[in-house]
Amino acid sequence: MLMRFTVRRMIVLIAIVSCIIVIFCVAMHFNSITFEKSISPRPVFVRKSNSEPDYSVHIFYYMWYGNVAFDQFYLHWNHRILPHYNPLLASKYLVGRREAPEDIGSNFYPKLGCYSSRDPEILAQHMQWIRDAGIGVVVVGWYPPDASDDEGHPWDDAIPSLLLEAYRWELKVCFLIEPYKGRNGETIRTDIEYILQNYGSHEAFYKITTNGISKPVFYVYDSYLVSNSDWQALLLKDGKNTIRNTDLDTLLVKRTDTDAILTTGFDGFFTYFASTGFTDGSKTSNWPDLVLFATRNGLLTSLSVGPGYVDERIRPWNGENTRPRGNGSYYEKMWKAAVDCKPTFVSITSFNEWHEGTQIEPAVPYKNENYEYLNYLPMEEDFYLKLTKRFIDDKSGFQKANDTENLHIEKRYRDFVYPPSEDSYLLLEAIQLDWEKIKTLKPTICLEIGCGSGVIACSVANSLQSGAVVFATDISQVAVELTKVNFEQNNIDKIFCPVVADLISPLYDRLLNSVDLLLFNPPYIPRLSDFDDTDELSSTWCGGGPEGTDVLRRIIFQLHNLLSDNGLFYLVAIEENNIEALLKLNAHLLGKGKNKMASRSTKFHFVELNIVRRLDENEKHVVSAVKYAVEELGYTSVAVNVELSATNDTDLQVPEPLLVDWSKVVEGSKPWRFYTRLTLTVGDVDLLSSLMKNDTVLKYDIIAVSPLSEAIFNFVFDNLEVDLLTTDMMNREVWFEDDSLYRKAVHCGKFIEISYSPAILSAEKKVEVFSHGSELFRMVGPRGIILTSRAFGAFEMRGPYDVINIGYLFGMNPNEARDAITVNPSKLLKAVGIKKRTLSHTLITRHFSKVPMNEMDNLLQVPQFKTEIETNSATEEQ
Numbered sequence: 001m002l003m004r005f006t007v008r009r010m011i012v013l014i015a016i017v018s019c020i021i022v023i024f025c026v027a028m029h030f031n032s033i034t035f036e037k038s039i040s041p042r043p044v045f046v047r048k049s050n051s052e053p054d055y056s057v058h059i060f061y062y063m064w065y066g067n068v069a070f071d072q073f074y075l076h077w078n079h080r081i082l083p084h085y086n087p088l089l090a091s092k093y094l095v096g097r098r099e100a101p102e103d104i105g106s107n108f109y110p111k112l113g114c115y116s117s118r119d120p121e122i123l124a125q126h127m128q129w130i131r132d133a134g135i136g137v138v139v140v141g142w143y144p145p146d147a148s149d150d151e152g153h154p155w156d157d158a159i160p161s162l163l164l165e166a167y168r169w170e171l172k173v174c175f176l177i178e179p180y181k182g183r184n185g186e187t188i189r190t191d192i193e194y195i196l197q198n199y200g201s202h203e204a205f206y207k208i209t210t211n212g213i214s215k216p217v218f219y220v221y222d223s224y225l226v227s228n229s230d231w232q233a234l235l236l237k238d239g240k241n242t243i244r245n246t247d248l249d250t251l252l253v254k255r256t257d258t259d260a261i262l263t264t265g266f267d268g269f270f271t272y273f274a275s276t277g278f279t280d281g282s283k284t285s286n287w288p289d290l291v292l293f294a295t296r297n298g299l300l301t302s303l304s305v306g307p308g309y310v311d312e313r314i315r316p317w318n319g320e321n322t323r324p325r326g327n328g329s330y331y332e333k334m335w336k337a338a339v340d341c342k343p344t345f346v347s348i349t350s351f352n353e354w355h356e357g358t359q360i361e362p363a364v365p366y367k368n369e370n371y372e373y374l375n376y377l378p379m380e381e382d383f384y385l386k387l388t389k390r391f392i393d394d395k396s397g398f399q400k401a402n403d404t405e406n407l408h409i410e411k412r413y414r415d416f417v418y419p420p421s422e423d424s425y426l427l428l429e430a431i432q433l434d435w436e437k438i439k440t441l442k443p444t445i446c447l448e449i450g451c452g453s454g455v456i457a458c459s460v461a462n463s464l465q466s467g468a469v470v471f472a473t474d475i476s477q478v479a480v481e482l483t484k485v486n487f488e489q490n491n492i493d494k495i496f497c498p499v500v501a502d503l504i505s506p507l508y509d510r511l512l513n514s515v516d517l518l519l520f521n522p523p524y525i526p527r528l529s530d531f532d533d534t535d536e537l538s539s540t541w542c543g544g545g546p547e548g549t550d551v552l553r554r555i556i557f558q559l560h561n562l563l564s565d566n567g568l569f570y571l572v573a574i575e576e577n578n579i580e581a582l583l584k585l586n587a588h589l590l591g592k593g594k595n596k597m598a599s600r601s602t603k604f605h606f607v608e609l610n611i612v613r614r615l616d617e618n619e620k621h622v623v624s625a626v627k628y629a630v631e632e633l634g635y636t637s638v639a640v641n642v643e644l645s646a647t648n649d650t651d652l653q654v655p656e657p658l659l660v661d662w663s664k665v666v667e668g669s670k671p672w673r674f675y676t677r678l679t680l681t682v683g684d685v686d687l688l689s690s691l692m693k694n695d696t697v698l699k700y701d702i703i704a705v706s707p708l709s710e711a712i713f714n715f716v717f718d719n720l721e722v723d724l725l726t727t728d729m730m731n732r733e734v735w736f737e738d739d740s741l742y743r744k745a746v747h748c749g750k751f752i753e754i755s756y757s758p759a760i761l762s763a764e765k766k767v768e769v770f771s772h773g774s775e776l777f778r779m780v781g782p783r784g785i786i787l788t789s790r791a792f793g794a795f796e797m798r799g800p801y802d803v804i805n806i807g808y809l810f811g812m813n814p815n816e817a818r819d820a821i822t823v824n825p826s827k828l829l830k831a832v833g834i835k836k837r838t839l840s841h842t843l844i845t846r847h848f849s850k851v852p853m854n855e856m857d858n859l860l861q862v863p864q865f866k867t868e869i870e871t872n873s874a875t876e877e878q
Contacts, residue, residue, distance in 0.1 A: 079105025185230030235265025274306020444517030454483030746784030
C-alpha cells in the first residue's frame with residue numbers, strides 16, 4: 001500500500017507574497033464581452049491509441065461524481081461550502097451548497113459537463129484520455145461497499161465497469177483506500193481481502209513483481225488515522241493480524257514519517273499533494289533525500305506531481321493555498337523534480353479532483369450570472385493531457401511547458417538568450433485571463449518586442465485565428481534565430497516575421513496604426529549607474545537604467561502610432577517603474593476615456609539581515625546604517641548583527657541586544673520590522689551547546705552559526721534555536737568538501753547566508769568572493785540561500801535591485817536573487833516568530849502615544865496586538 005505523505009487532505013498555508021511585478025493592458029477601445037457556454041458534444045469512442053502506457057506513471061482518479069440522469073441527484077458537483085475550521089472566522093464566509101449544473105464546487109468547468117462516473121461513455125472517454133496521455137495505472141479512490149464520503153453515495157458497484165474499460169485500453173487499476181468511519185487495522189485487512197477476492201483476478205488489476213513474487217499495490221489515504229500498533233499488527237511478519245506470507249500479502253506505502261515507515265512495516269510512501277511546500281513530503285527540495293532514504297531501506301517511492309491547486313469554490317477562506325498553473329510551468333517544474341530523483345513511480349494528482357483544481361481532464365471556458373470559471377486558455381482544452389504525454393515521453397530532459405509542446409532552449413543558445421522565467425509566465429497568465437476578450441477583437445497582427453526564446457510569441461501565435469501575422473523582434477540575432485526554431489518545431493501555422501531590430505526601428509512605418517496585440521517584457525529592474533554590467537545576457541533583465549524605464553520610455557511614446565483602434569498593449573513592469581506617471585506623458589493613451597488599464601500588483605518585502613554592530617564603536621553608527629537601509633534603500637525588515645568568536649566560554653561576553661526607540665529615529669509612516677541577530681563562530685560543540693542555553697543569547701531574535709567543524713554542523717541540524725548558517729566568504733579553508741552537509745542543513749530548515757560586502761570592501765578578493773558564493777549556491781540551490789550585505793556602515797550596503805544584480809555574479813538568475821532577499825529571509829523570519837522569542841522584534845509604525853484612544857481600544861481587541869503592546873511596554877519599563 002502507498003500511504004500518503006500528508007497529515008490531512010486540506011492544509012492551510014500562509015503564503016509569503018514577495019513580488020511587485022505588474023501587468024498593464026492599455027487598450028484604445030474595449031467592446032463589451034459576451035460569453036457563450038461552450039461544451040463540446042460527446043465524441044465517438046474508439047478503443048485504440050497511438051500511445052504506449054507507462055506503468056510507472058500513476059494517476060489519481062475519482063468516481064464520486066453523479067448527475068440526475070444516472071444517479072437521480074447531482075453528487076459532488078453540488079459540494080458543500082466547507083466552514084472555516086476556526087469558529088471565530090467561519091462566520092465571515094459563505095456557507096451552504098453549490099447548485100449544479102450552473103454553480104458547481106470547482107473553480108474550473110469540465111468539458112464533459114456535470115457527468116456521472118457511472119456513465120459508460122464517460123468512463124470510456126476518461127480511459128481513452130488517460131491512455132493517450134501515456135499513463136499506465138489508474139489509482140481509484142475507494143470506499144468499502146455501502147460506504148462513501150459525505151458528498152456522495154457508494155460506488156464500489158461501479159468498479160467492474162472501470163476495470164473493464166481500463167482493460168480495453170490496456171490500463172491497470174489499483175486502489176486508494178480512503179478514510180471512512182471506523183477504519184482500523186482489522187477493517188483494512190477485511191478491505192484487502194474483499195478487493196482481492198472480487199477484483200484481484202481481473203486482467204486490469206495492478207500488480208508488480210518484487211523478489212520474484214507478483215503482489216498488488218495499495219495506496220492508503222490519511223494512514224495516520226490508524227494507530228501504529230494496528231499497522232504493526234497488520235504489516236509486521238510477527239503481527240497478530242499479519243497479512244505477510246499469506247494470500248493477502250500486498251505492498252503498502254505511507255507518508256514520509258521515516259521512523260514510522262520502518263517500524264510499522266509499510267513498503268514505501270507517496271506524497272499526494274500537488275502543492276509544493278504544503279508539507280515536508282510535497283517540498284520538491286526534500287525529494288532527493290527521501291528517495292535516497294527509500295533506496296537504502298528497500299522502500300517504494302511514489303512522488304506526486306500536479307498542475308496547480310485552487311479550492312476556493314468549496315473553501316472560500318483558503319485562497320492562501322492557491323498555486324497558479326502558469327500555463328503548465330508549475331506542472332513542468334514538479335515533473336522535472338520528480339524524474340530527476342528517479343523514484344519507483346511518478347503519481348499525478350489528479351485526473352479529475354475538480355474540487356481542488358488539480359485535474360488534468362479537459363476544461364472549457366464557462367460563466368453564469370454570478371461566476372466566471374477558470375480555464376486553460378490560451379492553451380487548448382486538452383493541453384495538460386498533451387503536456388503529460390510529453391513529460392512521459394521524455395523523462396530525462398523536460399522542456400519549458402507553459403507555451404507550446406516543443407519550446408526549448410538548446411545548449412548553444414543558453415548563454416545568449418534570456419530563458420523563460422516567472423515574469424514571462426506572469427505575462428502569459430495575464431494574456432490567458434483576457435483571452436476571451438482578445439478573441440472578440442479578432443487580432444490579425446501581433447508584435448512581440450524583445451522575443452528572447454520565443455515563449456510569448458509562440459504561445460500566443462498558437463492560439464490566434466488562422467491568417468494572423470506575428471512579428472517578433474530582438475536586438476540579439478541569436479534570440480531571433482531561436483524564436484524561429486521554436487516556431488518551426490511547434491508547427492505553428494501563422495505567418496511569422498522574425499526581425500533583428502533595436503525595438504521596432506525597421507518596422508515602425510510598416511506597422512503604423514495596425515498592431516492589434518503588442519507584447520513587451522522589457523528590462524525593468526532599476527540599477528545604479530556605477531554597477532558594472534558587461535555581460536550581454538544580464539542586460540536583458542537589468543538594462544533598464546536607474547529607474548528601470550530607459551528602454552520602456554523609448555517605446556511608450558510610439559504606442560499611439562502603433563496600435564490599431566482596438567489595439568491592446570501588454571507590458572511587464574514593477575512598481576518602482578511608476579508606469580502610470582509614464583503613461584500620462586502620452587496623452588493619446590490616457591485621453592477621452594478610451595483606455596482600460598488592468599494591473600496585477602503584489603508587494604516585495606525586501607529584507608536585510610546583516611548590518612554589523614561593532615561593539616567597540618558608538619551605536620550611532622549602526623543606527624545610522626539602519627535608518628539608511630529603511631528610508632533610502634526601502635528595506636522593510638532589517639537585522640543588526642553582533643559577531644562573536646571564542647574558543648571557550650570564559651572568552652565570551654555576550655552583549656545585550658540593541659534597544660532603540662526607532663519611531664524617533666526612522667522617519668516616514670511605512671511599517672518596517674527591526675530584528676536583533678547574534679552570529680557565533682565556535683569550534684567546540686560543548687561550548688556551542690552551552691551558549692544555546694545562555695539567557696542573553698536567547699534574547700536575540702536570530703541566531704546564526706559559522707561552523708568550524710563537521711561536528712558543529714551535526715549539532716546545528718537538530719538545534720531549533722539556530723536559524724542561519726554563515727561562513728567566511730574570503731576563506732575557503734573553513735568550508736567542507738562534503739556538499740551533503742549544506743544540503744542536509746537546508747533539509748533541516750536552516751538557511752545558508754551569502755554576503756556581498758567583502759567583494760565591495762576588497763577589490764583583490766572580489767573574484768574569490770564571487771567564486772565562493774557561486775559554489776555555495778551550487779551546493780544549496782535557490783531555496784536555501786539568503787543574500788545579505790554584512791555591512792559595517794551605510795556606504796557598504798546596496799539597494800534591493802542592485803543586490804539582485806549582484807546575485808547574477810553568484811550564479812543566480814533574477815528571480816532566484818530576488819527570492820534570496822525576499823521569500824527566503826521572510827520564511828526565516830516567520831520561523832523566528834513561531835519560536836519563544838516571537839515578540840522580541842519590533843514592528844515600527846506610529847508610536848503608541850500618537851494613536852487616538854478610540855483606535856487603541858479597537859486594536860486592543862486583537863489578541864496578537866495586545867500581546868505585542870504588553871511585551872514592548874514591559875521592555876520599555878525595563
